[in-house]
Amino acid sequence: MAHPDNSAPAPHRRTEVSNLSFALIISIPVLVFLLIVVAYPLAYAFYLSFNEIRFFGGYSADWVGLTNYANVLYDPSFWSSLGRTLRFTVETVILTLAIGLGLALILKHLPPGWRWLRALIILPWAVSPYGAGIFFAYLGRGQTGIGTSVAAALGSDQTFNLISANFVMEYLALGAAWNMAPLVAFFLLANMLTTPPRLYDLAKIDQMSHFETFWHVTLPPLRFTIFVFSCITTVLAMKTFDYIFTETQGGPGSASAVLTYTLYKISFVNLDLGYGAAMSFFLLAVILGSTGILYFIWGRKEERQ
Amino acid sequence: MSRRAAFWLVLAVVVAVIWTFLPMYWTVKYAFMTKTEIARFPPMLYPHAPNLASFFNIFGFDYTADNGTVYKASGQARQIILGIRNSVLVAVIVTAVTTLVVVPLAYVFARLEFPFKGKLLAAILLSVSLPPVSTLIPFYTLYVQLGLTGTLIGLIIVTLTITIPIVAWMLIGFFRNLPPVELLARVDGFSRFYVLTRIIVPMARSGILVAAVIAFLFSWNEYVYAQILVTGSNAVTLPAAMSGFLFQVPEPSQLAASLLLSLLPPFVIAFFLQKHIAEMHLA
Numbered sequence: 001m002a003h004p005d006n007s008a009p010a011p012h013r014r015t016e017v018s019n020l021s022f023a024l025i026i027s028i029p030v031l032v033f034l035l036i037v038v039a040y041p042l043a044y045a046f047y048l049s050f051n052e053i054r055f056f057g058g059y060s061a062d063w064v065g066l067t068n069y070a071n072v073l074y075d076p077s078f079w080s081s082l083g084r085t086l087r088f089t090v091e092t093v094i095l096t097l098a099i100g101l102g103l104a105l106i107l108k109h110l111p112p113g114w115r116w117l118r119a120l121i122i123l124p125w126a127v128s129p130y131g132a133g134i135f136f137a138y139l140g141r142g143q144t145g146i147g148t149s150v151a152a153a154l155g156s157d158q159t160f161n162l163i164s165a166n167f168v169m170e171y172l173a174l175g176a177a178w179n180m181a182p183l184v185a186f187f188l189l190a191n192m193l194t195t196p197p198r199l200y201d202l203a204k205i206d207q208m209s210h211f212e213t214f215w216h217v218t219l220p221p222l223r224f225t226i227f228v229f230s231c232i233t234t235v236l237a238m239k240t241f242d243y244i245f246t247e248t249q250g251g252p253g254s255a256s257a258v259l260t261y262t263l264y265k266i267s268f269v270n271l272d273l274g275y276g277a278a279m280s281f282f283l284l285a286v287i288l289g290s291t292g293i294l295y296f297i298w299g300r301k302e303e304r305q
Numbered sequence: 306m307s308r309r310a311a312f313w314l315v316l317a318v319v320v321a322v323i324w325t326f327l328p329m330y331w332t333v334k335y336a337f338m339t340k341t342e343i344a345r346f347p348p349m350l351y352p353h354a355p356n357l358a359s360f361f362n363i364f365g366f367d368y369t370a371d372n373g374t375v376y377k378a379s380g381q382a383r384q385i386i387l388g389i390r391n392s393v394l395v396a397v398i399v400t401a402v403t404t405l406v407v408v409p410l411a412y413v414f415a416r417l418e419f420p421f422k423g424k425l426l427a428a429i430l431l432s433v434s435l436p437p438v439s440t441l442i443p444f445y446t447l448y449v450q451l452g453l454t455g456t457l458i459g460l461i462i463v464t465l466t467i468t469i470p471i472v473a474w475m476l477i478g479f480f481r482n483l484p485p486v487e488l489l490a491r492v493d494g495f496s497r498f499y500v501l502t503r504i505i506v507p508m509a510r511s512g513i514l515v516a517a518v519i520a521f522l523f524s525w526n527e528y529v530y531a532q533i534l535v536t537g538s539n540a541v542t543l544p545a546a547m548s549g550f551l552f553q554v555p556e557p558s559q560l561a562a563s564l565l566l567s568l569l570p571p572f573v574i575a576f577f578l579q580k581h582i583a584e585m586h587l588a
Contacts, residue, residue: 022497023419026409030469031425037466038432041443048442099324106317117318121325122579126571128526130544131564134551135328138335144348144557146331152347178328186579228478239436242528246551260438267442268533280439287434 048277055271068278077254078279081262082286084169088258089237089290091173092180096233097226099177100184105218107185108192118186125182133246136175137163165255168248172256175247176237184229191222224302231291231299238287259283329568335561336360339376343557359562379559381549387539388546389566391457395542396524398461403468403520408513411473412505415480416487426477432470437529440466445533455538463530468520475519479512480505511581518578522571543567 049068051061072078107118127135138144140162147160162171195217203213241260244250250257250265257265263283267276335343337355358368358376365382369375379385413419414426444463445454453459486508487500495504506513531545547567550560 023413023417023422026413027425030406030410031428033465034428034432034469037462038428038435040447041435041440044443044446045439102317103321106314106321109314110318114318117322118579119576121321122575123572124325124329126522126575127329127568128522128528128544128571130526130528130548131568132328134560134564135332138557139328139331143346144343146327146348148346149348149350157347175328178324182325235434239434241436241438242532246548260436263436263438267438273442277439277442280436283436283439284434287436288431291434 045277045280048274049281051274053271053273061274064274068275069281071275072279072282077257077262078259078282080254081257081259082282084255084257085238085259085283085286087169088173088176088240089234091170092176092237093230093233095173095177096180096184097229099181100229101188101222101226103181103185104188104192107189122182122186124178125180127179129179129240129243130246132175132179133243133248136171136178137247140171163248163252165252168252168256172244172247176240176243179243180233180236184233187225187229188222191225192218195221227294227299227302231294234290234294235287238283238290259286332557332561333565335557336565338558339374340558359558360566363559363563379550379556381546381559384537384541384546384549385543385563388541388543391460391535391540392525392543392567395457395461395464396521399464399468399524400517400521402461402465403472404513404517407469407473407476407516407520408506408509409501411476412480412501414473415477416485429470429473432466433474437467441530441533444530448534453534455535455540457535457540460531460535460540460542463534464524464527467527468523471523472516472520476509476512476516479516480509483508514581515578518574521574525567525571 048061050063050065052064052068054060054062103121107121110117124132139146142148142159142161142163145160145162147162148158151158151160199217200213203217208216239260240258241264244256244258244261245264248256250261259279260283263276263280266272266279334349334352336359337352337357338349339356339358342349342352342354356368356370358370361368362376362379363382363385365378365386367375367378414422448454448459451459453462483505486504490500490504491497526544527542528544528548531542532548535541536545536548543563544567547560547563550556550563
């Protein structure tokens with residue numbers, strides 16, 4: 001038990017503060033800061049979303065009520081972007097957790113002399129999303145990529161582009177999982193190491209197969225961590241912009257124009273700020289909604305246990 | 306370990322190492338190749354005559370190869386040098402401020418009961434969920450009015466809005482799992498501040514270290530805000546400076562060289578950090 005050592009100054013009674021005032025003293029400056037930095041952009045975006053903003057022929061803001069919101073719902077590019085965002089998110093979450101779990105299992109079984117490999121496997125996590133985007137862009141493109149190299153090694157002189165209109169979202173999800181999975185692996189590994197080895201001996205006595213052992217012994221203590229990372233990965237995948245910006249710029253065509261990318265184009269290329277703001281609230285609703293759903297159908301169950 | 310198990314383990318390790326390094330290697334090799342080598346078809350698997358020209362070029366030096374070819378210094382050199390300096394400054398300040406502010410905050414939220422706690426937590430969660438693309442315009446407009454575009458202080462403030470919520474969220478879970486020793490210390494008559502600074506903080510060392518590193522990485526790797534707020538100014542950061550090699554005139558070799566440099570600090574940190582992550586447990 002961590003107990004103050006004897007050299008510490010003798011405790012003396014002070015006028016004690018209550019939980020509330022202690023909490024307030026510590027957190028008020030931060031909360032005020034957060035309030036400003038969260039509330040201000042939200043309020044401003046909220047204001048923009050009810051206006052039509054024009055830059056040509058002088059700046060003007062015309063109150064248009066809910067028109068922007070209604071237009072979003074009638075905009076086919078909104079629905080197709082939303083579809084891509086959901087596809088990217090679901091794929092990224094599944095791949096990240098599966099690969100993270102795989103890496104964790106490998107790291108767990110490393111013999112002591114090989115533990116240094118852990119320090120290598122973590123590295124992709126330290127790569128920035130824009131860096132990962134650049135890596136996977138060069139790796140996938142027909143002219144420079146590995147597809148063409150492999151084909152050439154097999155005697156072909158064709159280019160093989162891994163960033164194709166049909167599967168660009170899957171390729172993007174794979175790269176996102178490459179970036180995120182090591183962190184998941186390390187948290188899962190930390191959990192795995194707390195499972196008493198005795199349980200594995202018992203599993204052996206019960207003559208469980210490898211899969212049964214994994215399912216009944218290894219997996220149950222990891223479930224809460226897996227839930228937390230499902231939420232974190234969901235939020236990060238839906239917010240992703242720079243990774244997709246450097247990797248595909250929304251292309252080929254608009255095959256990888258996810259919601260954040262479409263928003264960027266509306267606000268920063270077309271300068272249609274009011275419409276962009278309205279659409280950004282739909283994105284925010286989707287992010288909050290998905291984590292909410294995850295919590296209600298999965299998280300509450302995990303907490304009860 | 307049986308022979309067969311060892312075989313599968315070695316195979317799995319080989320696959321994991323290739324998975325980890327192949328995507329990085331594919332781009333990083335360009336740093337040591339010339340433009341003509343990069344354009345070759347089919348793509349070269351490794352630099353046949355590795356050279357360091359790009360590393361000289363991005364810092365503003367010409368490079369003369371053995372065969373007499375001169376590779377001209379990059380016009381972006383000034384931005385790259387400024388970018389390195391600024392990225393270090395911003396990341397160090399953001400890390401320090403985030404850690405100082407978030408540790409007490411997370412402790413309070415994890416361990417004390419007080420009114421409005423649920424609502425305040427929800428506000429933190431909301432700010433984690435805000436996508437930068439939707440807060441960019443409001444920040445940009447505000448910054449233009451306040452004269453904060455193209456300044457380091459402006460970038461630091463905006464970066465703190467990313468790091469504080471996410472680090473707070475992680476640390477709250479971590480503090481919840483610590484054994485409740487402070488009750489004993491409080492019974493012994495120690496003050497709350499004493500308990501926090503002398504008992505909780507030392508106990509939570511690895512969690513705080515991980516939190517600080519995450520703040521550093523988020524700041525060091527931040528690109529979206531930097532691209533809009535500081536590109537081309539004296540407050541440019543390395544990612545924003547580097548994107549000049551990506552979009553305007555593509556320079557794959559110089560891009561790879563600067564990307565490799567930008568990866569070194571995070572790699573060193575991650576390398577030493579992985580022991581501590583193993584001690585982090587989520588609540």
